[in-house]
């Protein structure tokens with residue numbers, strides 16, 4: 506089935522965004538990469554390693570309220586063992602977003618001490634917020650700032666250009682547009698990104714995606730679909746989708762089940778947490 510899905514979405518504005526990020530990188534002390542806590546591997550953009558070379562780094566596993574807590578713990582351990590500092594948060598909450606301040610200060614402490622030794626006035630740490638589309642970069646910034654400074658929305662590609670959010674205290678934040686990389690080396694990465702809404706929904710078949718999701722849920726979260734839709738979890742994913750269409754009264758004009766609509770309902774329920782806390786990938790070791 507996943508042979509049918511070939512996701513490649515690299516619109517022109519992403520090339521422009523990467524160029525803008527490269528132009529600004531010399532001003533930056535720390536690169537804060539926002540990941541989606543449900544796919545902490547697939548949501549890492551490999552181009553960030555090059556961009557952030559020589560800079561302090563922090564990774565935020567955002568939307569942790571939607572991820573499976575036990576699997577998220579494994580990912581925290583996975584990155585910790587790689588020597589990468591992570592914080593898992595629901596960034597819609599201001600308190601959570603601001604909790605990163607002491608962590609950032611600690612990561613940047615050598616620079617802060619160096620500035621102090623040189624007699625430089627206390628300058629705000631300059632942080633670039635990066636990440637793939639729709640992971641919550643602007644939401645994090647707004648929560649942190651305590652005001653709606655950056656536009657947000659539940660679809661990819663909301664932020665169009667880089668924008669400084671000056672907070673007038675310890676940290677200045679640079680919001681950036683979500684960027685992907687030109688080619689997904691592994692198909693599963695593309696599927697995971699599509700499931701969480703980081704690639705444009707118009708370029709994929711929700712039907713194909715939902716069939717893969719149903720198989721995944723039956724193997725990893727058995728019972729979750731019957732609980733949500735009050736249906737029998739039968740073997741064949743297509744039948745499960747038909748049952749969802751039936752329960753949710755998704756019917757086409759001629760009386761046929763509207764299976765595309767059922768697929769949309771299922772994927773939306775995954776994205777907004779109505780199915781429960783679900784992780785789509787687990788560390789390999």
Ligand SMILES: Nc1nc2c(ncn2[C@@H]2O[C@H](COP(=O)(O)OP(=O)(O)OP(=O)(O)O)[C@@H](O)[C@H]2O)c(=O)[nH]1
Nearest residue numbers: 568595596639641642643644657658662663664683
């Ligand atoms: N449940 C949950 N939803 C979140 C969280 N953070 C952001 N969101 C939602 O995710 C959606 C995308 O948020 P944005 O802040 O616009 O994402 P972005 O990374 O700036 O997206 P682009 O600018 O398109 O790259 C919005 O609907 C937010 O409300 C979180 O921690 N938990």
Ligand SMILES: [Mg+2]
Nearest residue numbers: 642643663664
């Ligand atoms: Mg944004």
